[in-house]
Amino acid sequence: MNFSLPQPANRAHIWRALVRMLVTFIVLVAVAVRPVAAQSILRDAETEALFQDMMDPLLVAAGLQPGQVRVHLLGDRSINAFVAGSQDIYVFSGLIEAADSAEEVQGVLAHELGHVMGGHAIRVNEGAKAATGISLLSLLLGAAAVAAGAGDAGMGIMMAGQQAALGKFLAFSRVQESTADAAGAKYLSKAGISGRGSLAFFKKLQNLEFRYGVKQDDDQAYGRTHPMSGDRIQALREVYVVDPAWEKPADPAIEARFQRIKAKLSGYIADPERTLRKYPESNTSIPARYARAYAWHKSAYPEKALTEVEGLLASNPDDPYFLELEGQVLLESGRPKEAIPALRKAVTGSRSQPLIAATLGHALIATEDPANYPEAEEVLKTAVALDNQNPFAWYQLGIVYANKGDQPRAALASAERYSLEGGQASLALRNADMAMQGLPEGSPDWIRAQDISLVARAEVERERKRR
Template structure:
């Protein structure tokens, strides 16, 4: 009888150890576990098109269709990328900043594609299950030893089991990473892209490990989620140097566009003073002007920013992204009427690219001229038809509907917007139900509102149960 209270006390402590090991394993999977919605997704028409053009050859090489894998940019300065249980790759802004060439980024994309084709984000549960099984067994054996009077021995069994479980899980993760490395090398080869960039980027990661005193010996491999960088470089070099694409020159158009996007991102995310030091006015290249235009705009010097854009347009009057930037600067400087001509031209020359069309819709509404609202509705409806995952476009379209007195569709637009924003299920549900009350039952808009209502209601219920 005296063992019963002791057993019950230990039975309360044991699940805490299980929770600890499970939380440790989840922390190891930080990039896979963090949903994209928890990060700041940066959307830019030029960047997204470049990423798609960089990814599509790899996607085809892997046996998929062009456009089947999408690349998203996250506003995080970490040097990393991940997949999250879908055919979407998330690239951190810090990785783009750290990369010197487009081939380096393509090496990363090929690796992440290896994770997608291998179903690693889904199969990670296999590794977690095996590790949890070891942990549970050690908890039971430890609890039995404690109940029999061997307190220290029981705790030792539990701790050893946790260590073994974590080791099992990390080993599973390292195997997945090695598999993705090998698959990525195959996709680069089949796409005719040299592995030089892949090796160069791995070398950068190794240099970072050296800088932060991360040991590279075999004794340290046990506690790593990835194989040691030196081993990865050696293994991949043996594959890449004999590949027919090894000496193939990089695609000059992709590289040119990458340098533009890299500079644009730097101008957008970096402190303006640092950007202006990195890209002095003596540098008249297109990437430098791009970076300075953003830096001047962020520093509230619109005329200097516009001067850089004019210099860019002097090199190519038909570039839709230069025109978009001109319109953006004018709009965000409180000159929406002046922004309309370049934005209209950008939409036309980009074949109604949805992000650019959404900016034009915003400018049309910002003029506060009722005569512009019909055009705003047209371009915004086109924008959401081509890309229905842009909450800002839905917000602007809701303003148009509300202005014309169509409260039901304004509510539907708000429901679409809140449905895309994490943590807004209650607002999405409320607006979807409001829309359903005023829309013709059975109409496409009513059915869409019903779909959002069902999804949002389920999320609200899940949140309530968690609380």
């Protein structure tokens, strides 16, 4: 008795396998092309200011202007960083936790700047296109073999083609990484920053690979998106140790600020018990007080948090970030009126830093005192003028306009807010159209509402077609 399936079923089985292989390849390439599709961005005035001060010497070394590339912090405890778009660098919170020094982070930023200057975020499509060409060709050849009755041979051709396609894409990725390593080393050298931190961080990555059993031999290199860590360390060491900046001491001011924001981040994202074990009360340093203040605040012990803040302010009464923290604790503990003096001083001391100004605007509104609304409107309009990418500031400004009875501008503020929040295109469209109905046609606000409406409408249409 013959237990083999009839030929049509054999062919159907092969075609199903073909489709599965193609889908698998597309998914693998998509993951490599877009390392992070959606992560929460953490906004903090002090952290963003430090990132920019760490980044600017590297930008100048690369022939760019200070501030031309922005660094964003993502709330993800993975040890990672990547470039998205053309001039935006994203650093994971886990990388800041893992780094022991500012120089280590600057080494990572220099590497990512190498990707920016090489246009790698855009050129990655070249690698995907070449790999897809190989993949499709193998599918066609395999399909021809299947149609001719050589099912096993056809499947072999397809599988070999998919493997070759993925290998070509990964090889393209490894070349980009090596190029970024070399460019990053050059930028560090021109900026007068030692490569010690860069090597130290690569060593951390290598130790993690050892811990998770990732082999370092050449036989394993084929399936990697990055060159082997050992090879990268060896190549970079040869460049760094002969560089004039190799023995240069780290910038003590940058290092002190880094230890502050690292402790602050730990207090914000880590479990409070873990933070308090890491930073016991016997440790009265600024980073330790910073971390404990956030841990106590998260644990709903505002008085203990404020005690730590008092210790911070005793060391520098005019530090805008200490004052911001005091205002934040008071505001989020239901004491907005008490928060206002510290936040006003913080705004002045930070030269109207928009994130701090938005918090002051929130405190003024939270008092529910109409006498505070004019000041709230002023500081919030300043905040969105300096940083229009803050949906919370737009939300607060919308409250002010609504309380004034200015519904068109309240709708416009809501449209701005929803346009910045992912997946809210329909709400952005609705509010933008509402704003246009009440605003003078052709005015700057009307034109802005029209812009939001056009973009949101296109996004709504795309979503409808996808469904």
